[in-house]
Amino acid sequence: MNHFDEACFAVYIGIDWADAKHDFCLQEAGGNQREFGVFSSQAANIDEWVSNLHRRYGGKIAIGLELTKGPLVYALQKYDFLVLFPINPATLAKYRQAFKPSRAKDDPTDAELALDLLLRHPERFKPIEPQSPAMRALLSFVERRRELIGDKTRFTNRLTNTLKQYYPQVLEWFDHHDTILFCDFITRWPTLEKAQGARPATLDRFFKQHNARRASVIDARMAAINAARPLTRDVAIIAPHLLETLVLIEQIKVALKAIERFDDAIARLAPTLPDFELFAALPGAGPTLAPRLLVAFGEQRERFASAKELQQYSGVAPVTERSGKKSWVHWRWQCPTFVRQTFVEWAGQTINKSDWAGSYYRQQRAKGSSYQAAVRALAFKWLRILFRCWQSRVPYDEARYMAKLRQKGSALGNSTAPAA
Numbered sequence: 190m191n192h193f194d195e196a197c198f199a200v201y202i203g204i205d206w207a208d209a210k211h212d213f214c215l216q217e218a219g220g221n222q223r224e225f226g227v228f229s230s231q232a233a234n235i236d237e238w239v240s241n242l243h244r245r246y247g248g249k250i251a252i253g254l255e256l257t258k259g260p261l262v263y264a265l266q267k268y269d270f271l272v273l274f275p276i277n278p279a280t281l282a283k284y285r286q287a288f289k290p291s292r293a294k295d296d297p298t299d300a301e302l303a304l305d306l307l308l309r310h311p312e313r314f315k316p317i318e319p320q321s322p323a324m325r326a327l328l329s330f331v332e333r334r335r336e337l338i339g340d341k342t343r344f345t346n347r348l349t350n351t352l353k354q355y356y357p358q359v360l361e362w363f364d365h366h367d368t369i370l371f372c373d374f375i376t377r378w379p380t381l382e383k384a385q386g387a388r389p390a391t392l393d394r395f396f397k398q399h400n401a402r403r404a405s406v407i408d409a410r411m412a413a414i415n416a417a418r419p420l421t422r423d424v425a426i427i428a429p430h431l432l433e434t435l436v437l438i439e440q441i442k443v444a445l446k447a448i449e450r451f452d453d454a455i456a457r458l459a460p461t462l463p464d465f466e467l468f469a470a471l472p473g474a475g476p477t478l479a480p481r482l483l484v485a486f487g488e489q490r491e492r493f494a495s496a497k498e499l500q501q502y503s504g505v506a507p508v509t510e511r512s513g514k515k516s517w518v519h520w521r522w523q524c525p526t527f528v529r530q531t532f533v534e535w536a537g538q539t540i541n542k543s544d545w546a547g548s549y550y551r552q553q554r555a556k557g558s559s560y561q562a563a564v565r566a567l568a569f570k571w572l573r574i575l576f577r578c579w580q581s582r583v584p585y586d587e588a589r590y591m592a593k594l595r596q597k598g599s600a601l602g603n604s605t606a607p608a609a
Contacts, residue, residue: 198272199248203304206230206254206261214300216308217246223301235264243270253307255281257317266319274314276303320488327458328484332527334451335481341367341444348437355430356381358417362410369445370399372438379431381419455480464488470584471575472546473538481531486579496576504529505568533561536568543587545594545601546571 202215209230216223228238242250249270256262257275265271284302307314319325345367352360358381363371377395378384389411396407421427459465459480468474468482485503493499500506503525539546546567553563578585594602 197249198251199246200242200250201304201307202242202250202252203300203302203307204252204254204261205299205303206256206259211261212300214304216304223304225300230261232264235261239265239268239271243268251307253303253314255303262317266317273317274307275317276306276314280313281306318489323458323462324484324488327455327462327480330451330455330458331481331484334448334455335527335530337444337448337451341441341448344437344440344444348434348441351430351433351437355421355427356434357420358413359384362413367441367445369442370396370401372442372445373399375434375438379434380427381417384414385417387414452476459483462488464579464582467578467582467584471535471539472542472585472587473535475538478531478535478538482535482575485528485531486575490580493576496573499576500569500572502528503532503572505532505565505572532568532572533564536571537564539567539571540564544591548601 198218200215200217202213205212207230210227211230212225212227214223214225228234249272251272251274252265253274253276254261255276255278262273265273281299281302284306285299320328349360349366352375356379359375360366363374365371374395378387392411392414393407396402396410401407456476460469462483464486465479465483468486469479471479471482474482486499493502497506536546540550541547549570550563550567553566554560558566574585574590591602596602
């Protein structure tokens with residue numbers, strides 16, 4: 190379908206969005222006159238602007254803008270006569286630079302450039318075609334959960350640094366510092382002096398109430414507590430760091446509870462989607478990564494004509510640049526970061542859960558690749574497999590794939606993964 194058939198749209202519009210207002214530039218189909226304007230970002234003003242356009246032009250309206258989601262997109266998607274074409278911000282920036290070497294930015298001009306791109310290079314842009322409400326909700330759930338994970342990590346890193354200033358011993362007593370067990374221990378015994386003043390029976394009961402029941406671990410912690418020596422006794426150092434510690438503990442506990450609530454929502458919604466089992470059965474996916482893989486692929490199978498397109502879109506495929514006789518390969522910068530992160534994180538989980546994946550990863554490491562480079566290479570290889578499973582709706586079968594590798598004479602077909 191040619192989305193830019195002259196008979197298809199009554200008017201074409203470029204929008205440069207901002208927080209409080211949005212600049213636009215429009216041109217009627219078949220015309221050459223351009224009109225500029227501004228409308229407020231308030232919902233009522235957006236609705237009024239769209240209603241005026243519909244009364245004025247009547248037919249379908251093509252809109253080019255630098256967004257795929259957000260309040261403006263959500264407001265415009267309510268109208269079935271609007272067709273939204275997302276324009277990559279980097280593309281618009283380069284187009285602007287071509288006309289303004291000084292790199293000066295002017296909002297109305299950006300709106301005109303968006304319109305110009307839409308009209309002059311229609312083959313470059315595809316309209317936003319919303320997926321089902323359930324799929325879009327799941328996408329939002331997993332993205333926000335990942336943001337909460339980032340918050341928890343930042344708070345934990347700050348907590349670790351704070352404890353090192355006056356109470357570093359506690360960091361050695363626990364393997365993980367982002368758990369309810371660790372938070373509750375610090376809350377109850379926020380200094381070495383208080384921890385050493387606790388009765389052994391009280392400590393033993395505390396650990397068992399938090400499901401830390403291994404006697405050897407409990408004994409080792411108690412011995413370490415008794416043997417510890419204070420880093421400092423200076424109240425001027427301890428008091429402010431103690432207060433910061435307790436504040437950070439509260440923030441971590443809030444983040445942990447929030448993540449748990451998102452986990453519950455995701456666990457209820459994800460299994461209701463048709464392709465969930467396709468991803469839930471993958472090695473290393475689990476309850477966290479299976480929903481993320483599901484939304485990374487989505488439900489619109491016509492989006493990608495080949496695995497190569499998906500590899501490039503996700504940023505897993507590297508970029509090769511050439512200048513004269515020189516060429517170099519580098520990380521793909523312009524891509525949906527969350528999608529790339531999902532594929533790379535999942536590939537890392539398959540190293541100890543898939544025979545051929547573990548062998549392939551070790552091959553890459555033996556060639557001198559770093560951990561991250563080896564995992565990215567593994568993700569690149571996995572995407573070809575997953576794309577075929579997704580298109581055919583046939584779940585991945587490790588035994589069948591290993592048999593094919595052996596049939597082709599691949600060394601990966603004879604690999605044995607280490608124990609998980």
